[in-house]
Amino acid sequence: MTGIQMDSLERLKQHFAQRVIHQSRQLLEIWQNLHSTQWSSQELVSMQDAAQRLLRYAERFEQHAHLKIAQAMLDNLDAIENNNNRLNSQFIETITQLLQELLQTGLRQGESIDNVFLPPMVRKPLYVLLQDYEKAERFVQQMHSFSLQAEVFRDASSFLQAMAKRHPALIVLDVDFSGDEQGLQLALTLKNEHESNVPVLFYSSVEADAHIRLAAVRAGGQAFFVGELDAASVLEKVEASTRFAHTEPYRALVVDDSKAQATFTERVLNSAGIVTRAINDPTLALTELLDFDPDLIILDMYMPQCDGPELAKVIRHNDRFVGVPIIYLSAEDDLDKQLDAMSEGADDFLMKPVKPRHLVATVRNRAARARNLKSRIVRDSLTGLFNHTHILQLLDDARVRASKSTHALSFVMIDIDHFKQVNDTYGHPMGDKVIKSLALFLRQRLRRTDYIGRYGGEEFAVILPNTDAESAQKVMDDIRKHFSEISFPAQSRDLRCTFSAGVVEYSVEMDDIDAAQLAGYADEALYAAKHAGRNCVKIYTAAPKPSF
Numbered sequence: 356m357t358g359i360q361m362d363s364l365e366r367l368k369q370h371f372a373q374r375v376i377h378q379s380r381q382l383l384e385i386w387q388n389l390h391s392t393q394w395s396s397q398e399l400v401s402m403q404d405a406a407q408r409l410l411r412y413a414e415r416f417e418q419h420a421h422l423k424i425a426q427a428m429l430d431n432l433d434a435i436e437n438n439n440n441r442l443n444s445q446f447i448e449t450i451t452q453l454l455q456e457l458l459q460t461g462l463r464q465g466e467s468i469d470n471v472f473l474p475p476m477v478r479k480p481l482y483v484l485l486q487d488y489e490k491a492e493r494f495v496q497q498m499h500s501f502s503l504q505a506e507v508f509r510d511a512s513s514f515l516q517a518m519a520k521r522h523p524a525l526i527v528l529d530v531d532f533s534g535d536e537q538g539l540q541l542a543l544t545l546k547n548e549h550e551s552n553v554p555v556l557f558y559s560s561v562e563a564d565a566h567i568r569l570a571a572v573r574a575g576g577q578a579f580f581v582g583e584l585d586a587a588s589v590l591e592k593v594e595a596s597t598r599f600a601h602t603e604p605y606r607a608l609v610v611d612d613s614k615a616q617a618t619f620t621e622r623v624l625n626s627a628g629i630v631t632r633a634i635n636d637p638t639l640a641l642t643e644l645l646d647f648d649p650d651l652i653i654l655d656m657y658m659p660q661c662d663g664p665e666l667a668k669v670i671r672h673n674d675r676f677v678g679v680p681i682i683y684l685s686a687e688d689d690l691d692k693q694l695d696a697m698s699e700g701a702d703d704f705l706m707k708p709v710k711p712r713h714l715v716a717t718v719r720n721r722a723a724r725a726r727n728l729k730s731r732i733v734r735d736s737l738t739g740l741f742n743h744t745h746i747l748q749l750l751d752d753a754r755v756r757a758s759k760s761t762h763a764l765s766f767v768m769i770d771i772d773h774f775k776q777v778n779d780t781y782g783h784p785m786g787d788k789v790i791k792s793l794a795l796f797l798r799q800r801l802r803r804t805d806y807i808g809r810y811g812g813e814e815f816a817v818i819l820p821n822t823d824a825e826s827a828q829k830v831m832d833d834i835r836k837h838f839s840e841i842s843f844p845a846q847s848r849d850l851r852c853t854f855s856a857g858v859v860e861y862s863v864e865m866d867d868i869d870a871a872q873l874a875g876y877a878d879e880a881l882y883a884a885k886h887a888g889r890n891c892v893k894i895y896t897a898a899p900k901p902s903f
Contacts, residue, residue, distance in 0.1 A: 378409040379457050382428070386454060389604070389628025390719070394442050403432050409457075424457050441622070444630045447604050455804060479524040480504035484514055484532045484541075485558060490584070493842070494527070497586040500841040501799060511541055518549065526555045527589065530567055539567070542574035558584060583844045590795050605722040608649040609633040610640050610666065611684070612658040616707070620653060620684065620714070627715045629722075637666050644676055650722040656685035656696055664699040671700040678729060680721040684709060735809040737787060738794035746808025746816045751870035753806070753818050757861050764861040765827035767817040768877040769793075772853045772889040774813040781845055786813075788843060789852050796841075800834050816874065824860035824894045831856045831892045839890065853890035857881030860894075 382405045385398055392398075406428040413422035431449050435442060481498060483505055485491035495505040506523075508514040511533050532538035538557070545551040556578045557571040563581060571579055580588065607629055611617040617633035624631045632647050634640065637658050644652075652670065656663040663683055670676050681701040687693060693704045703717060733745035741749065750766060757764035771777075771789060778786040790813060797807050797817065806818040819827050835854060843850040857880025859873060880895035887893065 378405055378412065379454070381405040382409070382457070383454055386450065386628070392627075393715075394440070394626050394628065396440055399432060399436060399440055403429065406432060421457070424453055428453050428457075442625045442628065444621075444625060444632065447625065447628055447630050451604055479522065480506050481525050481527060482514065482517065482523040483507050483527045484511075484538065485527070485529045486531050486533075487529075487560070493844070494584045494586070497842055498589075500837060501586065501590055501796065503590070511537075514541075515549075518545070518551065522551065522553050524553075526553055527558060527584070528555055529558050529560075530563065530571065531559070536567065536570070539570045539574050542571075542576070546575050556580065556589060586792065586841070586843075590792075590799075604628050604630050605651065605719065605726070606630045606647065606649040607632075607651045607653060607718055607722070608640070608643060608647055609653045610637050610658075610663075611635065611653075611655040612637070612660075613655070616655070616684075623711045623714055624718060626711075627719070629715075629718060637661050640666055641669065641673070644670070644673075644679075649679065650726055651680045651682065651718055653682050653684050653718070654701070656683050656687050663701075664696045667696075667700040678725060678732075680725050682717060682721065684714075738791055738809050740794050740798075740815070741806060741808035743808065743810055746806060746810065746818070747870045747874065749806045749808075750816075750818050750873060753820055754861055754865075754870060754873060757820070758863070758866060762821045763823040765819040765822045765824055765858055766861070766873055766877050767819065767827060767831055767856055767858050768810065768874065768881040769797075769815040769817065769831075769854050769856045770881055770885070771813040772855055772885075774852075777850065777852065781850060785843065785845065785850065789813075789850075792841060792843070793838060793852075793854065796834065796838050800837075801830075816877075824858050827858045827860070828892050828894055831858065835890065835892060855881060855884035855889045856892040857884055858892060858894045 382402060385401050385405065388398065406425055410422065410425035410429065412418075413425055428450065431446060431453070435446055438446075481495075481503060483491045483495055483498075484507075485494070488507065488509060491507045495507055498505040506517065508517065526542075528538045528542060530536055530538045532541065542555050542557075545553070545555075552575075554577045555575055557574075557576045558580045559567065560582070563571075563579065568579055578588075605628075607624055609617050609620050609624075609631060611620065611633070612635050614635055617635060621631045621633045632643060632649070634643055637654075638660050640652075654663040654666060658666075661669075663685070667681050670679070670681065680703070682703045682705060683693070683696055683701050684705045684707060685693075685696075686707040687696075688706060697704055702721060705714060705717060733741055735742045740746075753764055756762075771793065774786065774789070777789060790809075793815065794807070794809065797815065801807060801817065801819075804820055808816045808818075810816040817831075819830070822830070835856065839851060839853045841851065843852070857877045859876040859880060861873060865873065876895045876897075880893045884891050884893040
């Protein structure tokens with residue numbers, strides 16, 4: 356294949372990626388509206404229209420995976436329409452899963468990386484306007500390491516000409532570009548005369564006073580950077596303004612001995628996009644909790660086998676469910692009895708009959724708060740990745756799912772090379788920048804179905820469902836090569852870092868091992884990578900069993 360043909364193919368890939376991203380965003384935004392509205396015929400028609408356009412694009416570019424997803428989406432939307440446009444939990448989970456598959460951009464089992472990889476940030480470029488042109492070029496080079504398109508401008512006229520042709524995803528603008536505080540004036544011109552709503556990140560080479568910072572805010576600035584430009588911090592802002600904010604639907608478990616009441620509650624919550632499971636036997640609640648993993652529990656107060664307060668006590672005795680909100684839904688109108696019931700571990704009390712809007716608003720608010728709190732508990736404060744404990748729990752869950760299916764599962768341990776030297780030579784703040792940059796790099800280049808955790812210190816862990824060891828090694832090796840090209844600005848000389856990684860693939864022969872043992876095998880492969888000279892990726896190989 357000639358160079359011209361290769362360029363044409365890459366342009367075609369990028370064109371298709373942009374079309375898919377646009378249609379995916381439309382589908383996602385309509386679906387995400389269910390977090391604040393109710394499902395109606397208007398949402399159905401809008402999703403059918405967006406899915407139909409995606410189907411046409413997939414057919415035109417012969418993208419069979421996306422064609423299959425778009426067709427499945429249309430089939431499910433037709434089924435909802437035939438169900439009197441009524442959502443149920445199965446429809447909600449199926450459509451959510453299809454959207455997750457649609458937004459995946461990485462490796463899938465049995466597919467070549469070259470065939471499926473589309474740059475995760477294939478959107479609009481960044482525009483960079485710094486008074487120091489050489490500094491701007493170095494910064495752009497760092498952005499390229501993160502697969503971000505970026506363009507540098509020497510003067511305001513060429514920048515405005517580019518803006519007239521194409522708006523960027525984001526503008527990095529020096530407050531003194533083309534003269535003292537002229538960057539601020541340029542941003543105001545964009546905002547007032549050109550009615551631009553492109554996010555602007557302001558930069559100053561020296562500490563800015565309150566006057567300049569206030570002017571930056573009034574000019575529409577989204578952030579303000581001083582001194583050296585931190586590629587990782589800028590990337591965070593870029594991701595926040597361009598990435599898909601895909602949120603899993605809330606999950607509610609309803610326990611009510613009245614089938615009619617349980618069905619009513621389920622239908623009301625389903626219409627708001629909330630996945631709901633209703634049971635009439637409270638003695639099954641613990642089993643359902645473990646299987647369903649809800650964000651929230653709705654209990655009837657009076658049931659024949661055991662009452663609501665008794666069940667609430669049982670639930671709270673299990674450490675795993677201490678933070679799950681419990682709401683009573685009961686006809687009890689005695690305030691003292693309501694308060695007594697809530698003292699047993701419940702968070703709210705709703706009286707029957709309850710208005711649907713009141714029920715939905717209460718469930719959404721409680722579930723959102725609980726999910727936010729849970730997210731803070733299971734995530735590392737520096738990187739935002741899952742912490743050590745939670746990544747092992749996710750690995751154990753993935754191991755159980757893999758054991759019940761024919762899909763492969765790989766686990767990766769990563770360690771930044773010579774990290775102690777980084778801290779000793781450049782200081783701990785620089786070490787934190789390196790850790791944060793690798794976290795962003797992994798999030799950017801892995802699929803949304805992959806799980807990434809900070810295992811501890813400079814160690815990271817990655818769970819790759821539906822991926823065999825060789826494919827995982829290729830993915831991680833590509834990430835390793837590109838990460839080594841990132842330059843971290845420092846006073847004495849710029850810093851470059853590498854990492855080593857170990858991969859283990861879960862197999863049926865490992866049924867009797869837990870997540871910690873599987874992580875141990877990945878750690879052995881990581882040790883082999885370190886022993887081989889670092890800056891490489893090794894696959895775990897089990898020692899041969901002795902023959903007798």
